[in-house]
Amino acid sequence: xxxxxxxxxxxxxxxxxxxxxxxxxxxxxxxxxxxxxxxxxxxxxxxxxxxxxxxxxxxxxxxxxxxxxxxxxxxxxxxxxxxxxxxxxxxxxxxxxxxxxxxxxxxxxxxxxxxxxxxxxxxxxxxxxxxxxxxxxxxxxxxxxxxxxxxxxxxxxxxxxxxxxxxxxxxxxxxxxxxxxxxxxxxxxxxxxxxxxxxxxxxxxxxxxxxxxxxxxxxxxxxxxxxxxxxxxxxxxxxxxxxxxxxxxxxxxxxxxxxxxxxxxxxxxxxxxxxxxxxxxxxxxxxxxxxxxxxxxxxxxxxxxxxxxxxxxxxxxxxxxxxxxxxxxxxxxxxxxxxxxxxxxxxxxxxxxxxxxxxxxxxxxxxxxxxxxxxxxxxxxxxxxxxxxxxxxxxxxxxxxxxxxxxxxxxxxxxxxxxxxxxxxxx
Amino acid sequence: xxxxxxxxxxxxxxxxxxxxxxxxxxxxxxxxxxxxxxxxxxxxxxxxxxxxxxxxxxxxxxxxxxxxxxxxxxxxxxxxxxxxxxxxxxxxxxxxxxxxxxxxxxxxxxxxxxxxxxxxxxxxxxxxxxxxxxxxxxxxxxxxxxxxxxxxxxxxxxxxxxxxxxxxxxxxxxxxxxxxxxxxxxxxxxxxxxxxxxxxxxxxxxxxxxxxxxxxxxxxxxxxxxxxxxxxxxxxxxxxxxxxxxxxxxxxxxxxxxxxxxxxxxxxxxxxxxxxxxxxxxxxxxxxxxxxxxxxxxxxx
Numbered sequence: 001x002x003x004x005x006x007x008x009x010x011x012x013x014x015x016x017x018x019x020x021x022x023x024x025x026x027x028x029x030x031x032x033x034x035x036x037x038x039x040x041x042x043x044x045x046x047x048x049x050x051x052x053x054x055x056x057x058x059x060x061x062x063x064x065x066x067x068x069x070x071x072x073x074x075x076x077x078x079x080x081x082x083x084x085x086x087x088x089x090x091x092x093x094x095x096x097x098x099x100x101x102x103x104x105x106x107x108x109x110x111x112x113x114x115x116x117x118x119x120x121x122x123x124x125x126x127x128x129x130x131x132x133x134x135x136x137x138x139x140x141x142x143x144x145x146x147x148x149x150x151x152x153x154x155x156x157x158x159x160x161x162x163x164x165x166x167x168x169x170x171x172x173x174x175x176x177x178x179x180x181x182x183x184x185x186x187x188x189x190x191x192x193x194x195x196x197x198x199x200x201x202x203x204x205x206x207x208x209x210x211x212x213x214x215x216x217x218x219x220x221x222x223x224x225x226x227x228x229x230x231x232x233x234x235x236x237x238x239x240x241x242x243x244x245x246x247x248x249x250x251x252x253x254x255x256x257x258x259x260x261x262x263x264x265x266x267x268x269x270x271x272x273x274x275x276x277x278x279x280x281x282x283x284x285x286x287x288x289x290x291x292x293x294x295x296x297x298x299x300x301x302x303x304x305x306x307x308x309x310x311x312x313x314x315x316x317x318x319x320x321x322x323x324x325x326x327x328x329x330x331x332x333x334x335x336x337x338x339x340x341x342x343x344x345x346x347x348x349x350x351x352x353x354x355x356x357x358x359x360x361x362x363x364x365x366x367x368x369x370x371x372x373x374x375x376x377x378x379x380x381x382x383x384x385x386x387x388x389x390x391x392x393x394x395x396x397x398x399x400x401x402x403x404x405x406x407x408x409x410x411x412x413x414x415x416x417x418x419x420x421x422x423x424x425x426x427x
Numbered sequence: 428x429x430x431x432x433x434x435x436x437x438x439x440x441x442x443x444x445x446x447x448x449x450x451x452x453x454x455x456x457x458x459x460x461x462x463x464x465x466x467x468x469x470x471x472x473x474x475x476x477x478x479x480x481x482x483x484x485x486x487x488x489x490x491x492x493x494x495x496x497x498x499x500x501x502x503x504x505x506x507x508x509x510x511x512x513x514x515x516x517x518x519x520x521x522x523x524x525x526x527x528x529x530x531x532x533x534x535x536x537x538x539x540x541x542x543x544x545x546x547x548x549x550x551x552x553x554x555x556x557x558x559x560x561x562x563x564x565x566x567x568x569x570x571x572x573x574x575x576x577x578x579x580x581x582x583x584x585x586x587x588x589x590x591x592x593x594x595x596x597x598x599x600x601x602x603x604x605x606x607x608x609x610x611x612x613x614x615x616x617x618x619x620x621x622x623x624x625x626x627x628x629x630x631x632x633x634x635x636x637x638x639x640x641x642x643x644x645x646x647x648x649x650x651x652x653x654x655x656x657x658x659x660x661x662x663x664x665x666x667x668x669x670x671x672x673x674x675x676x677x678x679x680x681x682x683x684x685x686x687x688x689x690x691x692x693x694x695x696x697x698x699x700x701x702x703x704x705x706x707x708x709x710x711x712x713x714x715x716x717x718x719x720x721x722x723x724x725x726x727x728x
Contacts (some may be wrong), residue, residue: 013435083570084563086616093435094612107591235448238481245480252477254445283476294437295444295477297501308452332591346596357648405594414600416590 012221016095018112018145020136021122026153030122030191031085031098031259034213037198040087077095081113091217106365106379108137110330110419114405117221118147120212125158125188129171135365137172142328142381142421144401146224148184151212156190177366180398188197225292226400230258230266231319232312233348233393238297250281250297251306256348256402258314259291260298265315268304269393273317275302292402309350311393311403319395319403326360326423327406328397329376329384333417335410337376343417345388347406353389354408360384376418381425383398397421436623443611445478445595447558447576450609451484453599454556457609461487461514463495463503464674465631466560469612469620471510472627485558488515490545494655494676502632517548546582549606556599556607564616574613580604617672618697627688635693637670637685648681687727 013290021027034040085096097112099105119140123133140148150172158164165188176184187196188207195201198213210218238250260266264277280290281297290296298312306312313319331337337356345354360383361370376382397404407417450457459474461467474483487501507514522544549557563570573592577661578584591597593709601607612620624631641652643662649669650656655678658664669682670693 012433012438014438081489083567084614085570086564086614088435088616088618093616093619111591111593115595236452236478236484238478240481249479250480252448283479293441295441295448344600347599348596393638401594405596407593407596407598409598409600414598414602416593416598419591419593 014093014095015118015216015219015221016097016116017118017120017216018097018099018109018116019120019122020099020109020140021120021132021151021153025122025124026191027122030120030151030153030189030197031096033191033194033197034094034096035085035087038087038213042191056230082108089213089217092193094216100126106135106139106330106357106381107332108288109136110143111332113140113143113145114419116143116145116217117224118149118150118219119145120149122151122153123168125152125154125164125168125174125333128168129175131366133172134175134368137176137181138363138365138368139381141181144180144397144421146182146221147219148181149191149215150184150186151191152186152188153191155188155204156193160188160190160195162206165207170259178349180400185209185215187215219293226257226395226402227292228258229317229319229395229400230260230264230312230314231256231292231348231395231400231403232260233299233350234306234308234310234312235349237307248299249303249306250299252295252297253349254295255290255292257292257400258317260314261289261393262286266300266312267315267318268306269313269318270310270321271304271310273302273304275300275304277301308347311348319393319400321391321393323389323391324385324387325392325394326383326385327420328423329356329380329382329408329421330419331376331378331380331417332419333410335413335415335417336378337418339375342411343408344411345386345392345406345420346409347392347394348403350392351389351409352392355387356384357387358385360388386420394422396424398424429579436626439612439615439619440476440623442595442614443473443673444477446597447474448608449597449599450556450558451478451612451640451693453597454607456552456554456560457485457556458488458515458552459485459558460560461481461489461503461507462560462674463489463499463506464560465620465635466468466562466612468506468558468629468631469615469623470508470558472623472629473611475510481509481597483512484600486513486515488517488548488552488557490518490541490548491518491520492541492676493518493520494678496632496634496671496677497673498634499632499674501632503718506630515552517544517630518534519544522547542582549582553700554606556600556609558609558611560612561610562617562620563610563613569613572610574610574614575599576610577601578606578608582606618694621690621694623682625632625694631690632674634671634674634682637668637688639666640669640682641665642667642669642682650679650681651677653677 004131019027019031084331085098087094099108110117121133121136152165152168169186188204189196191197195203196211197212200211232253232255234251238252240248261418262277262280266277267274277298278301279299280287339356342353342355345352359373362373362382364371365381384392395403404422406420407416410417519540521529528540528543561569571586573589575597641664642649643652643658643664652664667684669684670687671682672687673680685696687696
C-alpha cells in the first residue's frame with residue numbers, strides 16, 4: 001500500500017471567476033456582498049472604508065470601496081486594471097478577477113477571463129440587456145469561459161417582478177444563441193439587500209433555482225480542462241549528475257490536459273520520436289497515474305534528446321505541429337500592430353519569432369460585425385493569419401485552452417502586446 | 428490507497444511549482460528570498476517539490492535588518508543546513524556603514540530601508556529575478572500586482588504600467604538593469620499558508636506559537652520589549668501570552684494576544700480572526716492608507 005494518497009477528480013476545491021459589469025450595475029456591491037456575507041471582510045478593512053466614506057462626505061459604509069485599490073485610483077475615483085480578491089467557504093476557495101469597466105475594458109476583461117472557470121455578467125433589471133451586456137457575453141465566449149451566470153441585479157427596484165426577469169432571460173438567450181456559450185444560468189438578485197446572493201431572502205419566492213453562492217460552491221468544473229488529450233510541455237530537465245543519480249533524467253512540467261499512466265506509449269514533439277513512460281515522480285515518491293493540472297516529473301524508457309519547449313503526448317493522439325495558422329487576437333498594447341515587424345510568440349514553453357501575415361477582419365464587439373482594417377489598436381479583437389519561424393505544437397483553442405493560447409511579445413519594448421487563441425481554420 | 432479530491436491546496440501548489448520552474452528556465456540568474464518567515468518557508472517546500480531530486484537552480488538570500496528575532500535567525504540557519512542549499516546574507520549594517528542607509532535613530536524601524544540593501548545585493552550578484560513570498564491578500568497594492576512584476580533600474584514599481592498577464596503564460600523578458608520580482612504564492616491567503624504548513628508538516632520558528640512575552644501597549648497594538656523597544660514615560664511593560672502572525676523588524680512587528688500553541692490552533696484562530704495580517708501586526712503599514720504602495724514604488728519588495 002502506497003503512503004501517497006491517490007488524488008481523484010471528484011471535486012476541484014478552487015474556482016476562479018470574473019465579474020463583468022460597470023459600477024452602475026452594482027458590481028462592486030455584489031463583490032462586497034460576497035466578501036461580507038462569507039465573512040471575508042476584516043474589521044480593519046471595514047474601519048478603513050468607513051473612514052474613507054466619511055472623508056468623501058458620505059454616510060455609512062460604501063462596500064464598493066473594498067475593491068478600490070491604489071492611491072492613484074482613489075484620487076481619480078477610477079479603477080485600473082485587474083485586481084484579485086479571495087474568499088473561501090467550507091466547500092471551496094474562490095478567486096475573483098475584478099476588472100473595471102472603463103474604456104480599456106476589453107483588454108482587462110480578456111486578461112481576467114483567461115484564467116476563469118466562470119463569468120458573472122451583471123445586468124441592471126431596470127435597463128435589461130444592453131450593448132455592454134452583449135459585449136461581455138461575446139468576450140466570455142471568445143475566451144472560452146466554460147460557465148456563465150447572468151446575474152439580473154437590482155430586482156428590488158422592479159418590485160422583484162418575475163415577468164421583468166423572464167423578459168431579460170429571453171433577450172439574453174436570443175443573443176447568446178449566436179455565441180459558443182455552453183452553460184448559462186440566470187439568477188435574479190438584489191446585491192444591495194442580499195437577496196439570492198448568499199441567502200435567498202424573502203422577496204424572490206417565485207424563483208426555484210439556487211442562490212449565487214450555492215451555485216458557485218456546487219458547480220462541477222472538473223471537465224473545464226480537456227480530459228482526453230495528454231499534453232505535457234517540458235519546462236525543465238532535471239539532471240542531478242550525483243553519484244547515486246548519475247544517469248537520472250527527469251522531465252519536469254505540468255500536465256496541461258488529459259492524464260498519463262506508467263507504461264503509456266508516448267510521442268515526443270516536434271521530433272516525433274516514441275518511447276514509454278517509466279516513472280511518474282512527485283516529491284513524495286513515485287505514483288502510477290497523474291492528470292491535469294498536476295505538476296510532476298516524468299522519466300522515459302529510452303534515451304531521447306529532450307529539452308524545454310518539447311512536448312510529450314500519448315502516441316496516436318497528436319496535436320498539430322504547424323508553422324502557419326489562424327488565430328483570434330486581442331490587441332493589448334497602446335502601440336498598434338505593425339504588420340511589417342517581427343514579433344515573438346510564447347506558446348506553452350516555446351518562444352518563436354513570428355509575423356502577422358494578414359488581418360482577416362476585426363470584430364466590432366458591440367454588433368459582432370466584421371470590419372476590414374490595416375492595423376490593430378488597443379482593445380481590438382481580430383482574426384489574423386500568422387507565420388512562425390519554427391513549428392509550434394498546439395491544439396485548437398476551442399478543444400484545448402492550455403495548448404491553444406499564446407501571447408505576442410514586442411521584442412524591442414519586451415511588452416506583452418497581444419493575446420492569441422488558435423482557431424480551427426488552417427493558415 | 429486513499430483517495431482524496433483535488434483540493435484548493437493541490438491547485439495552488441501545482442500553480443506555484445509551475446511558476447518556479449518557469450523562472451528557473453527563463454531567467455539567467457534568479458535568487459529566492461528566504462527570511463525564515465512562514466511564507467518563505469512555504470516557498471522552500473515548493474522549491475523542493477519543483478526541483479528535487481536535483482538541487483535548487485538558484486541560491487537563497489536573506490536581507491538581514493539585524494533587527495530580527497533571534498529565534499528566526501536560528502531557524503533560518505537550521506533550515507538551510509537541512510536543505511543543503513547555499514544561503515547568501517546581506518546585512519543592512521553594511522549599507523549603513525557605507526552611508527547608503529541613513530537612519531534618524533538607532534532604534535528606528537528598518538523595514539523601509541531593506542530595499543536599499545536588497546538593491547545593492549541585486550547589483551552585486553547581478554540577479555535578474557528575485558523569488559519572494561508576497562501574497563495578494565496581504566494588502567491592496569499587492570492585490571493588483573502581477574505574479575511576474577517588473578522593477579526599473581531604480582528598483583521602482585509602476586502600478587499603472589504593468590504587463591498584462593494572461594492564462595499562465597509568463598513574459599519574463601527584461602531589459603538590462605531591470606529586475607523581476609516573482610511571487611509564486613500570489614494567489615494564496617494567510618489561511619492557505621497555514622493549512623499547507625499543517626499538511627506538509629513544516630517546522631516554523633517558535634515565535635509563531637503562543638508564549639509569554641514582555642510587551643508594551645502602544646497605539647492600538649502590543650510592542651515586544653527588546654533592546655530596541657523600551658517603555659517610554661507613562662508606559663508600563665507587562666507579561667502577556669502572545670504569538671506573532673508575521674516575523675519582521677523587532678521594533679515594529681506586533682504580536683497578537685493568543686493561546687494557540689499548535690498549528691491546528693493557529694489555523695482555527697486564523698479562520699476566525701477579524702483583522703488582516705498586516706493590520707494587526709505592522710505598525711509601519713498603518714501610517715497612511717497608501718503606505719505599502721508608496722514603499723513598493725520606492726523599491727520595497
